[in-house]
Amino acid sequence: MTTSEKPTPGTVHLVGAGPGDPGLITVRAVQCLKEADLVLYDYLANPTLVEYASPGAELVRLGRHDQGRSLTPDEISEIMVEAALEGRTVVRLKGGDASIFARGIDEAGACRAAGVAFEIVPGITSGLATAAYAEIPLTHHEDASAVALVTGHERDDKEESHLDYQALAAFPGTLVFYMGVKWAGRWSGALLEHGKPPDTPVAVVQWCSRARQQTVKCTLDTVVDVIGEKGIRPPSLFVVGRVVDHAPTLSWFQERPLFGTSVLVAGSRQTASNLRGKLSVLGAEVLTQPAIRIVEPEDWEPADAVLEKVGEYDWIVFTSGNGVDGFMNRILHSGRDARALGGARIAALGKGTAERLRNYHLFPDLAPDKVDPSALAQDLMDSARDGAFLMARAAGDRPVLAEELEELGAGVDQVPVYRTVDVDEPNQDVADALKAGEIHWITVTSSPTARSLVRLYGEALRSAKIVSISPLTTATLKELGYDPVFEARPHTVDGMVSALVEHGGQAD
Missing domain, CATH: 3.40.50.10090 (Rossmann fold)
Structure with missing residues (x-):
């Protein structure tokens, strides 16, 4: 190619990552990730999903609410379009569904304006996943024949609200508010002002489909106080309506044996994938660190x-x-x-x-x-x-x-x-979680993995408890100064899983 020739533009894939459970990503989404040269993912997308990308892909984690300045939507679109014009295949991985309160249409518009081919891959939106993972039936043959997905935070530059709260207060079904934590007083107050009964049941579902999921029930007139008392933060959804009364105290998801347990799985990609799958099915939140490559x-x-x-x-x-x-x-x-x-x-x-x-x-x-x-x-x-x-x-x-x-x-x-x-670089999501004390267990499946983990994270590993797969791995860990809490019996991945379940998951 001569210097005057321009590269053939790549394609941008606007991909919905689903609500958080990595098992809910679509087959098409995985295909896009495997073909990507650049993956731009935000904190609402489960970070383990980027493991579907090829080893040579560039992975860019976008900011989150509590960690410094985040890129603006326009800046993200600019990065995305420029990469595609350079001939790269880009995946923009977005939590939930790219077309529901996710600015997907704006990013599609930026691609169209630049002459870049794009594709929109739908994902399961968190509002609908709540029905399954919190066992709140959004529709019910007696209590709700319709459901409305509503934003709890409209753009700050809007001169007036586009929401008709009188119609919403009279809506004959279930309301699901997204992005509503900070502005709960505004939307709940507006509903009350327009005649919604104060004792209308409300369920606040935080981190839907993740191992840290929690559901708090209250009423429309107490939701603001409950947010403060429980310290509820984003990402959270608010389900408003009588269907909330049908939800059990604990959903099937929360009754799984490793629910609420966070595990760091390290090792080769194949071993880590196998162990992650077994732990996720049991309810654990799994982060991975490919400590070695085979x-x-x-x-x-x-x-x-x-x-x-x-x-x-x-x-x-x-x-x-x-x-x-x-x-x-x-x-x-x-x-x-x-x-x-x-x-x-x-x-x-x-x-x-x-x-x-x-x-x-x-x-x-x-x-x-x-x-x-x-x-x-x-x-x-x-x-x-x-x-x-x-x-x-x-x-x-x-x-x-x-x-x-x-x-x-x-x-x-x-x-x-x-x-x-x-592996030369630590996983930033893992480093942040270790620093915050959010990881309960670390599984170590070989001596090379043990040495790599210590090199990558050092003293930060002491914030969690370590599980070893075998006597050889245990000996290496002890030489490095990190004694495991227990050793798998038998010395297999299944043995590690059984030991975690037997110890009750939580490393208290």
Whole structure:
């Protein structure tokens, strides 16, 4: 391309992130995130959603109410349009639905004026999610045949309100007010002034569909006092109408075993995603820190030379799921399959490693649940004292199991099938949450993850309690000066989840 040529403009995707539960994002939204070069996301969008973006995407967290100056809507539109004109694919990730009290139409207008292609991807708006997560039926066959979504804060530059409070006070159904905390006195007073009964039930739902969700019931004439007494802050919704009386004291969402618990999940992207999914289903608020990245070895030649004769070994030993993936993917890459292993027997250190082998339809001959290198080494020697051992490992690593085998007189060939690379930058959302004491537990799934976490966050980790996956990880944590509260039994992701549930979630 010559200097006079302009890049082909990219596309802007205005994406609704849903109300907060990361499981409520749409399939199309995930597709857009995976294709994005730039993701602009605000604090109402669950920060874990940006993990769907590719590793090379630029992630820009926009401001929040309590943390300094926020960019203006015009400034955000300018950044978005300029990036698209440079040929980049942009995702503007907005809490809830991009077209409901979210200025999505203004941002679409900025794209159209600049000649930039755009797409609007709908999301579940918080007002409707309240019906499910707080169990408040916005419509009811006896009490409400209609529902109205109303702003609690109109633009400051409007000369007069566009809301007809007389009509709203007489509305034959449910009113749901967005952005209404600061201006509760204004909208509730206007409804009362126009004849809405003072004892009209009101539910204040804060952080809908997040683990910190809370629902406070009151009446129209007491809502302002309740906001002050309970210290309620945004983001909060106000449901006004008789349907509030149908809501239970605790919704199904709030009765889940880890509701109200905040967990920092660290590790490789695959491990973190697996653990996050299991914890989220149980009600936990999960933040993630990809402490390490799993990548290919810099040079495959040593591994390829060994894998050419892989069928000659008596035992192939795996010490981690990443080792399994790296080993088997390289076998498959060479045009072979599991038959290349010939008559070799397979040993797996830990239940999680054994489970990863099953993904390739391989069932280990030896797989103790407990991660104990000394015991496994002795079992292997008892089974094949004169055998030839091959161990798949990380580049630059020196597995304890290999040392144990060699001390017992075994010959062990070690093949590097992956590398761990430390993540350089801490997750700012995680750093803020640790500083504020908002994280209850930290799950540590490997020794490299432990070292990376300490390097990234240091003393801030002491504001939460630590869970270790295995004795090896525990030993590393103790060497670093961070003793875990408990160790998973069995030494797997499922073991960590069970331990958290058993301890009641909250780290009091």
